[in-house]
Amino acid sequence: MLLVAFGVVRVLNDRPDLERWRALELPPAKLPIGDGEVRITFFGVSTLVIRDRETTILVDGFFTRPGLLTMLVGEVEPDPLVIAAELERAGVERAAAVIVVHSHFDHVMDAPEVAKRTGAVVVGSESTANVSRGWGLSSDQIVVPEPGEDLRYGGFVVTLFESEHFPHGMAMGEITEPLVPPAPALDYLDGGSFSVAIAHPESGTILVQGSAGWRPGALSGKKFDVVLLGVGGLGGRDDAYRDDYYDQVVESVQPSLVIPIHWDDFTRPLTEPLRPFPRIQDDLDVTMKFLIDRAHESNRTDVAMLPPLREVKLLPRPDPGQAE
Ligand SMILES: [Zn+2]
16 A cells, blocks of 8 residues: 555656756846836746736736645635735736636636736636626626627737637536635636637737637637737647647747646645646657657757746847847
């Protein structure tokens, strides 16, 4: 029995070493933020704080990160103290919008509390709206846009395009009534996944793909400077799957930069360093090698990492060949 337990611990502790990819991290930006600059801070999963000089928007805003046991057998709920502390660390007092890529708990759960604290609207699916209602967010802070509709927040134009979730088959379907936490993690049903386009007309365009799935052709004809690519689960799929995903979500939109997100073990709090999922669940090394190979082939796209919890300049991109 002890040997079995020892074996389980060993398997769960076998994780890719993040140090191997540190050299790809973009350099932290210095204050103050320049005119026309768009900056981004990565808080794990697909939680992103994106701002220019006047306006802050967030993707997901998931900060609570309940532990593994709570997630598997308990009930999850937003922790307002953790959310307040992380917003403070991010320097976010006011925000215009929290855009939710889909309504699994590791994306949507904290969004309505972030909105309450910052005055933002929560933007997402009808399921995301029901999570927001369950947390008592007022209806004028809940936005369910039409797919393809342009939403304006200061200098940002945000557009949600329908996409597909990574096919793990868990917690799919719609949340049809206000969801009141605490609740089992699996009560947070996907509710439809989006590709999120964030344009800053002076400075460039960003695509956020929260989950490693796609809708064939949904992004064809569109162009983005930077793709923030959800890679959760990608290391466990075969090359054919990875190639299709890359073709549909990266190659088709011709970015100069692709950055993996959703690679960290989100059962660990943000007060500890981000670390990759155990290899048995996913393998960041496989994903990184794949991304670097594909990007190299394209001759157009670089691969970078975001330094966790550090703000970096994302737009405008430097001219090709010009060092930053
Ligand atoms: Zn999900």
